[in-house]
Amino acid sequence: MLRRTLTAIALTLPLALAAAPVLAQSAPDPSMTAPADAEDPYLWLEEVEGERAMAWVEDQNTRSLGVLTGDPRYQDLHDQALAILEARDRIPSPGFRRLGGVERIDNFWQDADHVRGIWRTTTVDSYATDNPVWETVLDVDALSEAEGANWVYRGSNCLPPDGRMCLISLSDGGKDAVTVREFDRETRQFVEGGITLPESKGGVSWIDADTLLVSRDFGEGSLTDSGYPRTVRLMTRGQAIADAPVVFEGETTDVSVSGFTLRDADGVVQAVLLNRGINFYESETWQLNADGTTRQLQLPLKGGITALVDGQLIVTTDQDWTAPSGQEFKTGDVLAYDLAAWLADPTVQAQLVIRPGPREAIEGITATRNRLVVALFENVRGAVYVYDPSDWSRTRLDLPENVTVGVGSSSSLDDRLFVSVAGYLNPQSLWLVDAATGEGGVIKSLPAKFDAEGLEVRQFEAVSADGTRIPYFVVGRSDMPMDGSNPTLLYGYGGFQVSMLPGYSATVGKLWLERGGVYVVANTRGGGEFGPNWHQSAQGQNRQRAHEDFQAVALDLIERGITSQPHLGIMGGSQGGLFMGAMLTQRPDLINAAVIQVPLFDMLRFHKLLAGASWIAEYGNPDIAEEREWIAAYSPYQNLRAGQPYPEVFIHTSTKDDRVHPGHARKAAARLEELGYEVLFYENTDGGHAAGANLRETARRLALEYTYLTRRLMD
Template identity: 80%
Template sequence: INFYESETWRLNADGTTTKLELPLKSSINALVAGQLVVTTDQDWTAPSGQQFKTGDVIAWDLQAWLADPKAPARLVIRPGEREAVEGINATRNKLVVALYENVRGSVYVYNPADWSRTRLDLPQNVSVGVGSASEQDDKIFVSVTGYLNPSSLYLADAATGAVDLTKALPDKFDASGMRVDQFEARSTDGTMIPYFVVHKDAMAMDGSNPTLLYGYGGFQSSLLPGYSPTVGKLWLERGGVYVIANTRGGGEFGPKWHQAAQQENRQRAHEDFQAVAQDLITRGITSQPHLGVMGGSQGGLFMGAMLTQRPDLINAAVIQVPLFDMLRFHKLLAGASWIGEYGDPDIPEQRAWIEQYSPYQKLAAGQPYPEVFIHTSTKDDRVHPGHARKAAARMEALGYPVLFYENTDGGHAAGANLRETARRIALEYTYLTRRLMDQPAQR
């Protein structure tokens, strides 16, 4: 129906179709032991009269439900305030769920007989994913990765709980003497925003650490712990601090965390990101001359909002394939499909929300903007390169120094092959090194 809503129809044996009584915002996850498992992304009153909440995982006896849409459902999972279901799969007899608790992954096995659960014995403080599952028995692959942990693949037996390491990628940087901490920052409306800090154990808390803050904050896309050889080799090994902000707009705590920053509430996500930047400075992890930000696509909009709203906090900004002119985003390439996320600029009431934060319209003379690095791709078929070009042109017209790079190939990834990607990454980290490590006082 639109970006977030859909109808589900059953194809009957005689070729006719029957509409299933499911929420418009929902997903069918699995069929296990005759139970149809569904996640709802909205509060919902079922035909049975049962009340379900956004993020609930529910199950019906499929045959009973098809015979009578008012057949009662069972509640399988109701995530808490700081929990989110990130993946569901089924083996022959079990339901296997990747559940995140305060942005830290665990894998649980649910028994369809009574929906009791057990937890698999996996590494802690990591991201987890449920992969391919057997239809013949209860074996399932589970992936594990973390900021300091290369991607690993485990084979689990959901029936017994046994877990065996099958394969792990080699280390791509020296993580010895490094650690991961998690802190929280208080946003403008009082909401606590978690963020991860990856750093060497010997980090001084005197504001001197060159720090790169990354964010995205949209489309229910979660920023979960993950291994980045690039960040490790080009930043962490050289003494840099890497920070990931889990702002609203993402899916870290389920659909409500995302929906809290949709439409008229988009500015909340920007305030969350800015609160993390301020908290890093307050804690003494870094300071304005040493703090840079990075984000792409929707994250590029984040960077634009940081630049135009709180330039006093940062000394560098890598703005990747960005959304920037939010009053025209819906007229370019795939932009119309994102009206469900941002609103429609052609509707006056919604235009009023958007123009309050649209970075292109907010650029102004006489501001303490650092020299920014903006890049895009001529062949970006998702976010039009015009956003990045206009941002750079407008800043130059206002008298600001701008670094701009446009790759002719590569689409929305801004690199068509490893050579082009390596060049782009080298440009980014050279810029960050000069701004935050070599000449920290330069604006």
């Protein structure tokens, strides 16, 4: 997809007798709330590598790891998680990649022998067999050992159409910032004296073999307030990056700027484009002309270019939009322009391709050589439709129903593409289909990773505070007692238009469901389950709606007798960590456990920490009095109070997270302890925003989480 993807800071009766009373949450006592910035006694915990802060982290880790790893159940949970993560019977995620005119399948793979992973390749025919013959392109473990580094592979950008020369992104310990090096796929070596870009957030895109669009940290004044590049340079081979001319410049208040090329199926550049990210959701697209001048293209601020197929430019709009032609489009629409005609005259008519219904959402768009392929969900259940650009007629691929479908890598030589199919109890299967004919079928499928006998998936709806119906999925035993006794884990995210779709999680199944737990996923506002409006209805001053949606699901679970307060726990990370903090401070009477992962927590300072300023469009700006007021009303850090029925919580983060600042999690733990509450806190000193730089670290994190949940909800 060409459109800038949303990266989240970004893989539903009467109370049972066992239920605790459901209490109304009283208004905060100002004398008990966390202090404002100037009075905050824990600002020193925001010094990521500060000596005092790291000493505090070490003390917390020693204590919390002692408690959790000392539990007799920890080691078994760890071993089961590691076995799943290192299993070799996973489906290798395939990516079509041309090399010298021949199409191949690439994959990045991690297992017990390749903890950091290998980039490998095989033929299309070999991939379709039970035992593909793989050739290693790059061994990240060997590279890390040779260079004495902790490299985390962040992907490759290979120059079309032959795909021989690539730009490899490597992260130190999992940070978002990466070092970029030129790599020759044919020799499978880094190019001596080739293109090398120092560590930075930002991007790089090929125009041709000797010309690049580069957006990086170029020194003082070159970054936005969000810490991302503010300028794009046109760099030629052999040129020092400092000497590359600036071809585009944004404002310091923007999120970021970047450059990319619009290419047809043969890899031919149709336009050189520049993106100005005004905020997380609004952006401008500019064309870089051959003479170095630029012009802004007339596209919706919310939305943008999604694909190019058969000369047709595919555009989505996340707002009601009047095109230069005078045509009126609705939020969520997908439209098409004849690219050549549109570049010559922006007032040409667009063709409406898709207008989703009120309970529908587009979760993926891709293009094969001759077809547009769309994953369209209705009431959080997926289908894949193929559109013919000659008349925009559509057909539906013959895939299983009531599951999640994902459109994957597609061929540029023909109309084949990969489609993934999975459900909460359905292990993933991978289909290879011909979009033009509809022919194809399963080429790989996973064996079951946990015992699903007797389990079922149910979908319910809760009614939020304003009357909105909020769907949620419950995964548990079909014969579970409805007496409030079931240990239940409620997961939520609720932001950035990220949808919580049904998927198969081997670790949730093995470490929780198989042991008698119930798993619940809430499809609250703030997500994208019903399109852009579902998300936008909980942005900014309406953020509290998403928190109330999550609370409504918790209440509904209790009222149905599925669980009760002593057996209900919650889990979420990043924006979902904010979700957990809001539940903790607003309705602690509903829960007995909270796993708060790499969270946002101090929402009055989020915009001052790392990439935080880029999320102002989601939450509002704490520096504006009116907006600060609505943020302060739910900011977990400022609303922590003494004398509340907070359960012992488990908070974890990563020192190397350069997206969501670890200070959020640290300050949350410190403030809770100051108020007299029991807290378990763990900080991985590597791992980035995913809090796991390799499989062993991920296994430890999972074991810690489920040991904690067992202690709180099952004991």
